[in-house]
Every structure is written in C-alpha cells, then in structure tokens.
Amino acid sequence: MKDICEQYKGVTRKKLSFVIFLAALLFGVALIALSQGASSMGFKDSVTAIFQDSGIAHAIIWKLRLPRIIMAVLVGGGLALAGTVFQAILRNPLASPYTLGIASSAGFGAVTAIIFGGSFYSEYLIAGNAFFFALLSSFFILSIAKLKSYTPETMILAGIAIMFFFSSLSSLFQYMGTVEEVHEIVFWFFGSLSKVGWKEIGVASVMILLPTPIILRWSWDFNLLAAGDESAKALGVNVTRIRMLGMVFASLITAAAISFAGVIGFVGLVAPHIARMVIGGDHWFLFPASALVGAVLVLTADTLGRTLWAPQVIPIGIVTAFIGVPFFFYLLMKKTRQYW
Amino acid sequence: MKKYFTIICITTLLFCLLVSGETVTREAMAGESISIKDAAGRSVEVSLPIKKLVVLTSDALEIIRALKAEDLVIGVYSDISRNSQFWPKLKDKPKVGNWKGLNYELVAELNPDIVLCYSQRPGRDMERKLEPFGVKVIRLDFFRLGTLEKEVAVLGRILKKEKEAMDIIAWYRKNLELIQKGLKNISDQPDVYIEGDSKYHTAGPGSGGHEMCVLAGGHNIASNLSIPYPEITPEWILMNNPNLIVKTTTKSTCGTSYSMTDAIPLKRIRDRVMARPAWENIRAVKENKVFVMANEIWTGPRAIIGTGYMAKWFYPDAFKEFDPKKLHKEYLEKFQSIKYQGVYVYPNEN
Structure with a gap:
C-alpha cells in the first residue's frame, strides 16, 4: 500500500517538475525575446533599459518588446488552455478552434470589417468584429447542441459545418475584394503581434485570465469526463453544465486570442497534445502544462519570426506551424503506447 | 449509286465553297494585324480595328478614357459602381468580373474583340477559355511609373489612338522632367x-x-x-x-x-x-x-x-x-x- 503511495508521489513529482521546467523555459525564452530586436541593444542594455524611465531604449522595451512578449504568452497560453478544454469536453483529439469553426468565423468577422472599411472608424473594429463572430458561432453550436442534448458528436459536426460555411463566406468576400483589401485579408489570416500595445493587452487579459481559474477548478470534473458521460454522471459530475460552460469559457478565450493575434489556432490543437504526451491526461497538471507549452511555442515563434529575417517579419501563423509540427511529430514517433 | 456520288460531290463542293467564302470574308474584314508586347513580355497578335472592349481594371479604364476611347468599352469591372461619380458614362455598362476572374458566358455574349486585364491576374487559363470565341486577352498593368509610358503607347497602337497616347506620354514626361529639375540641387x-x-x-x-x-x-x-x-x-x-x-x-x-x-x-x-x-x-x-x-x-x-x-x-x-x-x-x-x-x-x- 505504502509502495503505491510512493509511486503516486513519484509520478506527481515528475509532472510537477515538468510544469516547473516549462515555467523556467518560458522565463528564459522571454528574456531572450526581450533582448532581441532591430536595435543594437545587447542583453545587458535591454535588461537595464527596463529600469530606466525615459529614452529610446526605454520606449523600445516598454512600448514595443514587452507588450509583444506578454501578448504572445497570453495568446499562446490561452489558445492552448482552450484547446485542452475543447478536447476534454468533446472527448476528441481533433477538437480545436479550427474544427469547431471558431477560427473561421473569427476570420469572417475580420474579413467583413476589412471589406466594409472597418479600420476607418476604429482600429479595434476588425478585432471586435472577429471576436463577435467567434462568439456568435460558438453560441450557435451550443444552441444546436442543446437541442440535441450535448453529445460531443453533434457539437463537432455542427462545428465543422460552421467552419465550411464561414470559410466559403470569407472566400466570397475575398473574391469580390480589391487588390488592397485582399492583401489586408491575407495579412490578417497570417497573424501578427506587431499591432499589440498595452491597451490591447488590457482587453485580452481580462477575457483570457478571468475564465482561467474557473476552468482550473474543474480539473477533477474534466478528468472524470474522460471516462465517459455515464461514468462521470454516476460520480456526480453535471456533464451538461460543465460541457456548456466549458464551451462558453473556452470560446471566450479563443475569440480574444484570435481576434488580437490572427488565426494561429493551430496552437490550440498541438500544445495540449504535446503536454499530454509528456505528462498524461490528469487535468490538474495538464492545464498548466499545456498553457505553458502554448505560451513557449507562440513566444518562440514570434521571436524567431521577427529576428530570423529581420527587419522583415515572417508571420507568426506560419512560424508557429513550422516549429510546432516537427516537434509534434517527434513526440508522436517517440511515444510507444497510445496516449489518447 | 451514281446519284449518291453526285450528291456527296455537290455537298462537298458546297461545303468547301462555304468554308473558303467564310475565310475570304474574315480576311477581308480583319484588315491589318499587329503584334504587340504585353506587360508580361509576351507577344500577342491583334487584328485591327478594335471595336469592342471589355476592361477588368480601373487602371486600364482610366487610360482608355484618356485615349478618348471610352465609347469602345462594352463591359467593365464589377466594382465600378463603388466609384460611380468618377465613371458617369461607364457605370451602367455590363459588369463582367474583376481583376481576379470574370464571367465567361457574359463575355462570350458581349463578344468583345479584346479583354484588358493585369499581367498576373486572372490566371493564364483565361486566354485558353476565350480563344474559341475569338476574344484576345491583352495584359497591361498601368500601375508602374517605369513601364507606364510603354504600356500607354501599346494601347494607343491597338486602339488606333496614337496621337492621344502621345499626348498623355508627353504630359507624363513634362511633369516628370519638372520634378527632376526640382531635384537637381538637393x-x-x-x-x-x-x-x-x-x-x-x-x-x-x-x-x-x-x-x-x-x-x-x-x-x-x-x-x-x-x-x-x-x-x-x-x-x-x-x-x-x-x-x-x-x-x-x-x-x-x-x-x-x-x-x-x-x-x-x-x-x-x-x-x-x-x-x-x-x-x-x-x-x-x-x-x-x-x-x-x-x-x-x-x-x-x-x-x-x-x-x-x-x-x-x-x-x-x-x-x-x-x-x-x-x-x-x-x-x-x-x-x-x-x-x-x-x-x-x-x-x-x-
């Protein structure tokens, strides 16, 4: 008996140390990101510039690099967390902002705002419209699911249908657009963190950080959900409620992340899997681990994207896939037993 | 048997006559044929005179109006209604498509002599699809100052508006020189x-x-x-x-x-x-x-x-x-x- 307890503690320790390792990694990457850029400031200058209160170095660190880093962490962490929730409540390894149609409806929101000259009225109209449409589609899926009593299959099918619907609407608008509009739309879909300032971070952090503690508190329920609806119900989980609220919160987070950074929803699919492959499916550890993986992934991608080919920026959506996919395959090949 | 042979002979003869007559009239109508270089650097054979034009870009349309050839336009790009004040005479012409693609059926029905579009878009299959209808595709950009004069001259030749083309080119040159002169002592x-x-x-x-x-x-x-x-x-x-x-x-x-x-x-x-x-x-x-x-x-x-x-x-x-x-x-x-x-x-x- 004692032996099993010891073993359990050992496993937990391993998981905990992975989470701590990721946190340290994130901190390290953030420091590197803070010291890299177009200006010739070295690592030491960059760190000392944090504590200055004026000058161009101060402006670069405080107004350009730091917001970018914080937004990358927020977006990456948020998308990964939301992806984990989607995969848990739908019990499907393919669930992500893409499969649920949230990414494509957000994209459609951005496209309409661009075509109808949104950026003329307000800089936030594109992001706002993307956010609105992302939420609209997830509420649509929820109401369909409610009519059909919340089975994961109906939600995924509804999501895929929504995805096709909104992507063809976006294509239609792109087809009608002028050269400049199509340019702008393509740029938006590539994703970018260049436009981020403290104001955007304020809005995004409220929408991403507020639902997070609630999701974390439900870790046990998500664990039980993995055993199937019946078993979870038998153990006292309100399956319908957790599925609905989980969907609402995860959609909110996804919508916020995508509308500010563009469609990099791929993180939401791959980061939870990377974390799960390393530490398994216990949501107590899976949530923080996958959020940290997502944050590291997006921050690394953005830092590489803006430094590899400086001063030209390789769009973040492209770099994320470039570094995420090979790593994902590496883990997939290394893993001997079935992990999902 | 002999009767059938005669009938076949006569039909063949009639067919030959008809076909040759057709070619004769076509050649007679075609008049002069010129070879021009489009914006992508390809040679295109164009039979003159050009009487009917379909235009897929606002840039080309502006040059056509400057060449005083507005009356030849029978089809325009679809977005023209967004800028209707600028195009008082052309805004109500049939809208056939845009810089990315066009409605082939409508173009076939309008039966223009040429379709004007950008050098890169729509894709090259447009030439192939329009060929059976005898419609030539002319690709001219008109968005680069460096090549603008050359393109205006080409269009002027096609539309037989050489004098008007020279007027625009002269105007461009005059102003370009004015700018260069201003920059002399900087x-x-x-x-x-x-x-x-x-x-x-x-x-x-x-x-x-x-x-x-x-x-x-x-x-x-x-x-x-x-x-x-x-x-x-x-x-x-x-x-x-x-x-x-x-x-x-x-x-x-x-x-x-x-x-x-x-x-x-x-x-x-x-x-x-x-x-x-x-x-x-x-x-x-x-x-x-x-x-x-x-x-x-x-x-x-x-x-x-x-x-x-x-x-x-x-x-x-x-x-x-x-x-x-x-x-x-x-x-x-x-x-x-x-x-x-x-x-x-x-x-x-x-």
Whole structure:
C-alpha cells in the first residue's frame, strides 16, 4: 500500500517538475525575446533599459518588446488552455478552434470589417468584429447542441459545418475584394503581434485570465469526463453544465486570442497534445502544462519570426506551424503506447 | 449509286465553297494585324480595328478614357459602381468580373474583340477559355511609373489612338522632367517610411511605391529589403528614425476619394499613425511630417501626381512653385473629361 503511495508521489513529482521546467523555459525564452530586436541593444542594455524611465531604449522595451512578449504568452497560453478544454469536453483529439469553426468565423468577422472599411472608424473594429463572430458561432453550436442534448458528436459536426460555411463566406468576400483589401485579408489570416500595445493587452487579459481559474477548478470534473458521460454522471459530475460552460469559457478565450493575434489556432490543437504526451491526461497538471507549452511555442515563434529575417517579419501563423509540427511529430514517433 | 456520288460531290463542293467564302470574308474584314508586347513580355497578335472592349481594371479604364476611347468599352469591372461619380458614362455598362476572374458566358455574349486585364491576374487559363470565341486577352498593368509610358503607347497602337497616347506620354514626361529639375540641387535625401493599408506593412524594392519614393527624391528606409510588401517590426522603424512617413490608404477605408468632401477620414488615419506606441520618438512624428495619400494617386495611372506630392513634401523649398493639385486638376479635366473634386492628401497642400 505504502509502495503505491510512493509511486503516486513519484509520478506527481515528475509532472510537477515538468510544469516547473516549462515555467523556467518560458522565463528564459522571454528574456531572450526581450533582448532581441532591430536595435543594437545587447542583453545587458535591454535588461537595464527596463529600469530606466525615459529614452529610446526605454520606449523600445516598454512600448514595443514587452507588450509583444506578454501578448504572445497570453495568446499562446490561452489558445492552448482552450484547446485542452475543447478536447476534454468533446472527448476528441481533433477538437480545436479550427474544427469547431471558431477560427473561421473569427476570420469572417475580420474579413467583413476589412471589406466594409472597418479600420476607418476604429482600429479595434476588425478585432471586435472577429471576436463577435467567434462568439456568435460558438453560441450557435451550443444552441444546436442543446437541442440535441450535448453529445460531443453533434457539437463537432455542427462545428465543422460552421467552419465550411464561414470559410466559403470569407472566400466570397475575398473574391469580390480589391487588390488592397485582399492583401489586408491575407495579412490578417497570417497573424501578427506587431499591432499589440498595452491597451490591447488590457482587453485580452481580462477575457483570457478571468475564465482561467474557473476552468482550473474543474480539473477533477474534466478528468472524470474522460471516462465517459455515464461514468462521470454516476460520480456526480453535471456533464451538461460543465460541457456548456466549458464551451462558453473556452470560446471566450479563443475569440480574444484570435481576434488580437490572427488565426494561429493551430496552437490550440498541438500544445495540449504535446503536454499530454509528456505528462498524461490528469487535468490538474495538464492545464498548466499545456498553457505553458502554448505560451513557449507562440513566444518562440514570434521571436524567431521577427529576428530570423529581420527587419522583415515572417508571420507568426506560419512560424508557429513550422516549429510546432516537427516537434509534434517527434513526440508522436517517440511515444510507444497510445496516449489518447 | 451514281446519284449518291453526285450528291456527296455537290455537298462537298458546297461545303468547301462555304468554308473558303467564310475565310475570304474574315480576311477581308480583319484588315491589318499587329503584334504587340504585353506587360508580361509576351507577344500577342491583334487584328485591327478594335471595336469592342471589355476592361477588368480601373487602371486600364482610366487610360482608355484618356485615349478618348471610352465609347469602345462594352463591359467593365464589377466594382465600378463603388466609384460611380468618377465613371458617369461607364457605370451602367455590363459588369463582367474583376481583376481576379470574370464571367465567361457574359463575355462570350458581349463578344468583345479584346479583354484588358493585369499581367498576373486572372490566371493564364483565361486566354485558353476565350480563344474559341475569338476574344484576345491583352495584359497591361498601368500601375508602374517605369513601364507606364510603354504600356500607354501599346494601347494607343491597338486602339488606333496614337496621337492621344502621345499626348498623355508627353504630359507624363513634362511633369516628370519638372520634378527632376526640382531635384537637381538637393543634397540631403530624407529618410522615408512608406506604409500601405495594413499596419507595419511597407513597400520594398519591386513595389510601385518604392519606385515613386525614389523618383520623388526620397530615400526609402526599406530600400534594401528583399520582398515588395513585407511586414516589418515597429522597432526597426524606430531605429531608422525616418524624417517623413507616407501612409497610403485605399478607397475602402475612407469611401472613394473622388466623392469625399472633407479631409476628416484622412486626418483620422494620420492621427492614429502618430499616436502609435513609442512613435513619439520618431523624427517624422516629432516634426509633424506624417502624410496620408489616397490610393487613387498612389501607384496607378495617376502615380505621377502622387510622386509630385511626395517631392513637395520631401523638399518644400525646392518645390514651392510646384502645385500637384493643379496637376491633378489638369489631368482630370483634360484627359478624363470630368471635373476635379475630392480629397486626396492630408495635411492639405496649402
């Protein structure tokens, strides 16, 4: 008996140390990101510039690099967390902002705002419209699911249908657009963190950080959900409620992340899997681990994207896939037993 | 048997006659046939005279109107209704498609002699699909100052409007020389940051915007980048500390410039550019040298006007007498036969 307890503690320790390792990694990457850029400031200058209160170095660190880093962490962490929730409540390894149609409806929101000259009225109209449409589609899926009593299959099918619907609407608008509009739309879909300032971070952090503690508190329920609806119900989980609220919160987070950074929803699919492959499916550890993986992934991608080919920026959506996919395959090949 | 043979012989003979008669009449109608080089550098055979035109780009349409060949246009690009004030005579013509694609059935029905479009879009299968209908595709861009004259001359030849083409070319040359003359005695080139519609997307070498900036005597800070429309980091702009910023904007962000009556939309765009995080450290922002230019006079047939504005912004003293607005007015009234109106730049020239 004692032996099993010891073993359990050992496993937990391993998981905990992975989470701590990721946190340290994130901190390290953030420091590197803070010291890299177009200006010739070295690592030491960059760190000392944090504590200055004026000058161009101060402006670069405080107004350009730091917001970018914080937004990358927020977006990456948020998308990964939301992806984990989607995969848990739908019990499907393919669930992500893409499969649920949230990414494509957000994209459609951005496209309409661009075509109808949104950026003329307000800089936030594109992001706002993307956010609105992302939420609209997830509420649509929820109401369909409610009519059909919340089975994961109906939600995924509804999501895929929504995805096709909104992507063809976006294509239609792109087809009608002028050269400049199509340019702008393509740029938006590539994703970018260049436009981020403290104001955007304020809005995004409220929408991403507020639902997070609630999701974390439900870790046990998500664990039980993995055993199937019946078993979870038998153990006292309100399956319908957790599925609905989980969907609402995860959609909110996804919508916020995508509308500010563009469609990099791929993180939401791959980061939870990377974390799960390393530490398994216990949501107590899976949530923080996958959020940290997502944050590291997006921050690394953005830092590489803006430094590899400086001063030209390789769009973040492209770099994320470039570094995420090979790593994902590496883990997939290394893993001997079935992990999902 | 003999009867059948006779019938077959007669039918064959009749068929031959019919076919040869057809070719004879076609040749007689075709008249002269010329070979031209399009914007992509390909040779295209065109039979003259051209009587009916379908035009897929506003750039080409503007040149056609300048060549006084507006009456030949029987089909236009679909978006023309967005700018109906600018195209009073053409706005109601059949809309056949846009720069990306067209409605083949409608084009076949209209049966034009040629379709005018950009060199890259729509794709090359357009030529193949239109060939059975005897419709030639002529690909001319009209958005690069460097090739504009050549393209105008080509179109002038096709439409038999050589004299009109020479008039426009002469006008371009005159004004280009005027700008070059103004730039003769300048020493310090200002560093310029150009931005398109999307935030932090600039115009590098290979783009029409870069070409204009150079012609206007500016030093584009993106001149050693490798792609035409790259996204760049805000930090890089800050480090390059440009003397001037030129932000261009398209119709979609402020309505069409021709129908615009006040400068508020352009002012708003400028205010937002100046308020970007950390940009208070940039010389251009400190010295209030941030300019907004409408897409209409940016790359395109009116690029010379945009270039004129830029030269004036770069070297206000050398170009004190030079009036780009007058240039624009002259262009619209003389070549486009419409009255001058609209707002195209901010801050205003006066």
